[in-house]
Amino acid sequence: MILLISQGGFEYTTDLVFDWIKHLGGNVIRLNGSDLLNEDSIKIEMSNNGIAIKIKEVPLDDINIIWFRRWHNADYTPFDNNPEINKYLRTEFRGLSEFVFYALKDKKWYNRHNYIRPFPSKVEQLDIAVKNGIGIPDTLICSAKNEVLNFYKSNQNKIISKNIFEIGLFKQEKKLKATFTYLIEDTNINEIEDNFFPSLFQKNIYKKFEIRTFFNKGVCNSMAIFSNKNNKTKSDFRNYDMENPNRNVPIKLPEKEEKKIVKLMKQLDLETGSLDYIYTNKDEFVFLEVNPLGQFGMVSEPCNYYLEKTIAKGLIELDVK
Numbered sequence: 001m002i003l004l005i006s007q008g009g010f011e012y013t014t015d016l017v018f019d020w021i022k023h024l025g026g027n028v029i030r031l032n033g034s035d036l037l038n039e040d041s042i043k044i045e046m047s048n049n050g051i052a053i054k055i056k057e058v059p060l061d062d063i064n065i066i067w068f069r070r071w072h073n074a075d076y077t078p079f080d081n082n083p084e085i086n087k088y089l090r091t092e093f094r095g096l097s098e099f100v101f102y103a104l105k106d107k108k109w110y111n112r113h114n115y116i117r118p119f120p121s122k123v124e125q126l127d128i129a130v131k132n133g134i135g136i137p138d139t140l141i142c143s144a145k146n147e148v149l150n151f152y153k154s155n156q157n158k159i160i161s162k163n164i165f166e167i168g169l170f171k172q173e174k175k176l177k178a179t180f181t182y183l184i185e186d187t188n189i190n191e192i193e194d195n196f197f198p199s200l201f202q203k204n205i206y207k208k209f210e211i212r213t214f215f216n217k218g219v220c221n222s223m224a225i226f227s228n229k230n231n232k233t234k235s236d237f238r239n240y241d242m243e244n245p246n247r248n249v250p251i252k253l254p255e256k257e258e259k260k261i262v263k264l265m266k267q268l269d270l271e272t273g274s275l276d277y278i279y280t281n282k283d284e285f286v287f288l289e290v291n292p293l294g295q296f297g298m299v300s301e302p303c304n305y306y307l308e309k310t311i312a313k314g315l316i317e318l319d320v321k
Helices: 012-023 083-104 122-131 145-154 186-191 255-267 297-303 307-318
Strands: 002-006 028-032 042-047 050-055 065-068 139-144 159-162 169-172 175-178 182-184 195-203 207-216 219-226 247-251 272-280 285-291
Touching: 002 012, 012 028, 012 297, 012 307, 042 083, 065 307, 122 255, 122 285, 139 145, 145 159, 145 186, 145 195, 182 186, 207 255, 207 297, 207 307, 219 255, 219 297, 247 297, 255 285, 297 307
Parallel strands: 002 028, 002 065
Antiparallel strands: 042 050, 139 195, 159 182, 159 195, 169 175, 207 219, 207 272, 219 247, 272 285
């Protein structure tokens, strides 16, 4: 039996992998993090005679291979109107979640996952990339305005700011807002406080195009994203322009660059993930980051890679005792 671990909403990729497994004749169940809250999807019995666990009525022993996609973020779940009760119930949910992953730790995983610390930060990634001969943007992490100003001037007044770890999501005025890469201009420099929370800044590199590569167990499937000529997407292609979408085309990276990616992912202990690069006007590849949980449907569909089918077939092949 194949187990897909995901989240309930906004997860079209998991839907497709699930459907492909069914279509190809595989046996599969899906556990969303929110299922722990809404359904009798997991049963745990413990006694001196041992532990019995069922997931969606399937005994744990029947699960042979697991594919991790995402999990439920309890921080945005209103369990109760009382903030203090909410805080307590979130710790309860985390405790249950940690046990679920503990119970599954000895199973075969298509992509290894650590629930407690799911993946390395951007800073670690940049350090490991440099050690493997992969180019990165000049980067500064600091908490003082004078440091930012010096960095700004040394890079010809062309720098950006981005998350140190991952995209932040915030509920504000009944809307869910997200952080993106931001181009720093003179007005922003003037408004910065003398001291602030430690933040990450990078040189803003002119790009011919961006590259999103989905890495799947040693195989690189890449797409060129022509985002530079659109003011809305030139700093971050994820700030999508739905009225004038970027042109996306398949691209094959040079063999030496793919070998560097294989080595990087091995050192990051990642079997799958989405990597972002800039291809510069000097024909150089500049690494930005890798997200083990990054969307790859955006690469699969425009480029006709059928990555969801590839993953489904790989899971079926591994679904053996």
